[in-house]
Amino acid sequence: MTAQVFYTYDKGVNWDNITGPFAAQEDVMSAVCFSIDGDTNRWLVTRGAEIAPTNPAEVAYTDDGGYVWAAVDVEAAGTRYAVDSGALFALDKLHIWFVTSGGYIFFSDDGGATWEAQSEGTVTVQNLNAVHFADNQFGMAVGNAGVVLKSVDGGSTWSAATPIVGATNVLTVQVIDQYNAYVGTADGHVYMTSNGGTTWTSKYQLVGGSVDSIHAVNKFVLWAVANTAAPLGRILRSRNGGYSWETITTPTNTGLNSIHGLDANKAWAVGNDGVIIKVSG
Numbered sequence: 001m002t003a004q005v006f007y008t009y010d011k012g013v014n015w016d017n018i019t020g021p022f023a024a025q026e027d028v029m030s031a032v033c034f035s036i037d038g039d040t041n042r043w044l045v046t047r048g049a050e051i052a053p054t055n056p057a058e059v060a061y062t063d064d065g066g067y068v069w070a071a072v073d074v075e076a077a078g079t080r081y082a083v084d085s086g087a088l089f090a091l092d093k094l095h096i097w098f099v100t101s102g103g104y105i106f107f108s109d110d111g112g113a114t115w116e117a118q119s120e121g122t123v124t125v126q127n128l129n130a131v132h133f134a135d136n137q138f139g140m141a142v143g144n145a146g147v148v149l150k151s152v153d154g155g156s157t158w159s160a161a162t163p164i165v166g167a168t169n170v171l172t173v174q175v176i177d178q179y180n181a182y183v184g185t186a187d188g189h190v191y192m193t194s195n196g197g198t199t200w201t202s203k204y205q206l207v208g209g210s211v212d213s214i215h216a217v218n219k220f221v222l223w224a225v226a227n228t229a230a231p232l233g234r235i236l237r238s239r240n241g242g243y244s245w246e247t248i249t250t251p252t253n254t255g256l257n258s259i260h261g262l263d264a265n266k267a268w269a270v271g272n273d274g275v276i277i278k279v280s281g
Contacts, residue, residue: 005031005045005066012268012278021045021060021069030088032096036063036111044090044112046082046098057081057100059088061112074098074106074115083143085213085258086130086172097155099128099141107155118155134175140197142170142183150197152178161197164189172224174216182242184211184224192242203242206234213258215267223261225269235259235269235279250277 006017031045040063047058057080060071074080080100082088090096098106103121105128108114126144133139133154141149146164151157164170169186176182183191188206193199204211209228216222224236224245232255235248250256256271267279 005043006274006276007043007065012276015276017274018066021062021071030082030085032088032090034090034093034111036093041065042093042111044088044096046088048082057098057104057106059098059112059115070113072113072115075100075104075117080104083127084129084171086132087128089131089133091133091136095133095136095154097131097133097139097141099131099143101127103128103143103147105131105141105149105155105158118151119149119158123149123158123160129170130172132173132175132181134177138175138178140173140175140181140183142173144169146170146185148173148183148197161193162199164191164200167191171210171212172214174214174222176216176219180219182214182216182222184214184226186210188226188228190214190224190242190245204236204238204245209234211236212256213269215259215261217261217263221261221264223259223267225256225259225271227255232256233271233275233277235267235277237261237264237267239264248279252277 008015036042044061057074060069062069096108103124105119106115107118124147126147128143131141139151146167148161149158150161167185172184174182188209189202190204191200206226211226214224222238226234233252236245238245254272254275256269259269261267269277
């Protein structure tokens, strides 16, 4: 089955799909969309390699709604690939980060047309699952075995922050500023730091589940998706900076992979089998 890309031009009332840019059975693992001028939107996607990682790290972009895709080999000599849905982050229309298997971090300053390696498995060899920057200086990348990396210079250099002790894999990260950040883990925790990753405090735990995606609207309003054996597809919301969370009932028992909040009342979540959920209220 060929991977699909779904899109909407009417705020989610209707959705259409196009064939993704990668070969059959290769996942479109993560995606971002941004405006490159007043009339043109760029869609940027990364290739996953859950079937067979035989191709180099690859990013593809389109400026015409998916009719024509341009594929870019980010690391032509190796077999790096996007591990999770948070592997790609666009700060703006030019500055984009991409994290992969083996602890690699790539950066583009031209909207995804060309890439350079900022870290080539030198700080960690663990798979990196997600990356996020608060601005053009402060960012974090997270990965397996509790790994948290941080940068204070736009990714020119990366160092190891304090790992999440006891966590299996860190799946998602949101950086608010140079001090405050949130991460979600495969063992169901939401952790917060208020000192730039020196210490971490658990703010939520879903026993027997995972927190797969977090999105911070601001330092008070947070959205997350979490999954357990039953039920799958939980949406979580905090209005007080992660100190308490409410569970929002969804009409699906399908695993959810990613969420984006618009404000304290509205969010979009996507999941397996083409599931797309809009939260209002």
